[in-house]
Amino acid sequence: MIVSSVHPTAYIAPGAELDASVVVGPFCYVGSRTRIGAGTMLGPHVTIQGRTTIGERNHFVGQCAIGGLPQDLKYAGEESALVIGNDNVVREFVTINIGTATGSWVTSIGDRNLIMACAHVAHDCMIEDDVILGNNVLLAGHVRIENMAIISGGAAINHFTTVGSLAMVGGMSRVGKDVPPFMTFDSARVRGVNAVGLKRRGYSEDAVRQLRKAYRMLFQDESPSSVVLDEIEAWQDAEPAVLRLISFLRDMEKGYQGRYREALRRPPQPES
Numbered sequence: 038m039i040v041s042s043v044h045p046t047a048y049i050a051p052g053a054e055l056d057a058s059v060v061v062g063p064f065c066y067v068g069s070r071t072r073i074g075a076g077t078m079l080g081p082h083v084t085i086q087g088r089t090t091i092g093e094r095n096h097f098v099g100q101c102a103i104g105g106l107p108q109d110l111k112y113a114g115e116e117s118a119l120v121i122g123n124d125n126v127v128r129e130f131v132t133i134n135i136g137t138a139t140g141s142w143v144t145s146i147g148d149r150n151l152i153m154a155c156a157h158v159a160h161d162c163m164i165e166d167d168v169i170l171g172n173n174v175l176l177a178g179h180v181r182i183e184n185m186a187i188i189s190g191g192a193a194i195n196h197f198t199t200v201g202s203l204a205m206v207g208g209m210s211r212v213g214k215d216v217p218p219f220m221t222f223d224s225a226r227v228r229g230v231n232a233v234g235l236k237r238r239g240y241s242e243d244a245v246r247q248l249r250k251a252y253r254m255l256f257q258d259e260s261p262s263s264v265v266l267d268e269i270e271a272w273q274d275a276e277p278a279v280l281r282l283i284s285f286l287r288d289m290e291k292g293y294q295g296r297y298r299e300a301l302r303r304p305p306q307p308e309s
Contacts, residue, residue: 042059042060042061043061044061044062044063044064044065046063046064047061047062047063047064047065047066047067047079048065048066048067049061049067050066050067050068050069050071051069052069052070053067053068053069053070053071053072053073054071054072054073055067055071055072055073056073056074056075056076056077056093057075058075058076059073059074059075059076059077059078059079060077060078060079061079062078062079062080062081062082062083062099063081063082064081064082065079065081065082065083065084065085066083066084066085066086067079067085067086068085068086068087068089068104070086070087070088070089071085071086071087071089071090071091071104072089072090072091073085073091074091074092074093074094074095074123075093075094076093076094076095077091077092077093077094077095077096077097078095078096078097079097080096080097080098080099080100081099081100082099082100083097083099083100083101083103084101084102084103084104084105085097085103085104086102086103086104086105087104087105087106087118087119087135088104088116088117088118088119088135089103089104089118089119089120089121089135090118090119090120090121091103091121092121092122092123092124092148093123093124094123094124095121095123095124095125095126095127096125096126096127097127098126098127098128098129099129100129100130101127101128101129101130101131101132101133102131102132102133103119103121103127103131103132103133104119104133104134104135105132105133105134105135106134106135107134107135107136107137107159107160107161107178108134108159108160109137109139109159109160109178111137111139112137112138112160113138115137115138115142117135117136117137117138117140117142117143117144117160118135118136118142118143118144119133119134119135119136119143119144119145119146120143120144120145120146121133121145121146122146122147122148122166123148123149124148124149125146125148125149125150125151125152126150126151126152127152128151128152128153128154128156129154129155130154130155131152131153131154131155131156131157131158132156132157132158133146133152133157133158134158134159134160135160136160136161137160137161137178139161139302140160140161140178140179141161141163141179142161143161144158144159144160144161144162144163145162145163145164146158146164147164147165147166147168147184148166148167149166149167150164150166150167150168150169150170151168151169151170152170153169153170153171153172153174153190154172154173155172155173156170156171156172156173156174156175156176157174157175157176158170158176159176159177159178159179159180159196160178160179161178161179162176162178162179162180162181162182163180163181163182164181164182165181165182165183165184165202166184166185167184167185168182168183168184168185168186168187168188169186169187169188170182170188171187171188171189171190171191171192171208172190172191173190173191174188174189174190174191174192174193174194175192175193175194176194177193177194177195177196177198178196178197179196179197179298180194180195180196180197180198180199180200181198181199181200181298182194182199182200183199183200183201183202183204183218184202184203185202185203185234185238186200186201186202186203186204186205186206186216187204187205187206187234188200188206189205189206189207189208189209189210190208190209191208191209192206192207192208192209192210192211192212193210193211193212194206194212195211195212195213195214195296197292197296197298197299197301197302198212198213198214198215198216198296198298199215199216199285199296199297199298200212200215200216201215201216201217201218201219201220201282201285202218202219202281203218203219203231203234203235203238204216204217204218204219204220204221204222204231205220205221205222205231205234206221206222206223207221207222207223207224207228210222210223210224210225211225212225213225213294213295213296214289214294214295214296215285215288215289215292215295215296215297217282217285217286217289218278218281218282218285219231219234219235219248219278219281219282220252220282226256227252227256229249229252230245230248230249230252232245232249235248235278240278241276243276244276244277244278244279247272247275247276247278247279248276248278248279248282251269251279251282251283254268254269255269255286262286262290263290266283266286266287269283270283
């Protein structure tokens with residue numbers, strides 16, 4: 038282990054693997070099973086522990102606790118892990134826990150995500166790419182946040198919930214069921230289409246128009262949802278975004294209380 042910039046007050050445990058370009062700030066703690074890639078920066082008072090693998094060019098601004106034990110009474114010390122990709126920004130006082138045997142064994146965070154101050158990412162969560170978690174966002178265990186979703190400040194996401202791609206969740210929302218992709222969600226209900234986000238990401242006017250029509254049919258009309266899903270799926274010119282929305286909603290129907298991932302629960306694995 039050769040590190041070019043480690044503050045003298047930081048502690049790097051024997052066995053940790055850090056690229057030579059990693060910067061470690063004052064009063065940091067880096068555990069023995071940690072691997073950190075090139076260009077990553079640890080600000081003051083950052084703790085990296087557990088079986089944690091971190092990619093390149095990440096910035097942990099300060100006072101965050103990464104790779105801590107799950108806050109789950111079923112956790113029995115299994116060798117679960119945390120994997121973080123590249124180009125993420127993790128702000129002050131964020132906590133991110135490793136996975137569990139009753140989940141996927143791994144908590145995973147993709148690339149180019151912004152996790153703002155005081156957010157919590159619990160065990161077995163999966164955050165994909167280009168996601169924004171606002172200040173004080175709370176993710177319970179087994180939550181999945183898909184690409185480019187935005188969770189506004191103070192929102193609390195129930196365990197096993199999925200927030201779809203390019204969805205936007207309003208501040209202080211309680212999210213107890215899956216949030217469909219491309220939609221806005223606030224006060225426990227879908228409110229409309231995330232048209233601004235879609236346009237910023239290069240979606241066509243036709244895609245936005247079709248999603249608005251689908252929203253009206255799915256969330257404003259009183260027809261049975263299964264009938265509407267069949268009708269929309271039969272559109273001859275349906276945009277890929279609309280088909281993705283339909284697929285997501287069909288998955289929701291397979292779950293429990295509107296949470297598809299409830300259907301994927303894994304029973305505890307027998308000891309070998």
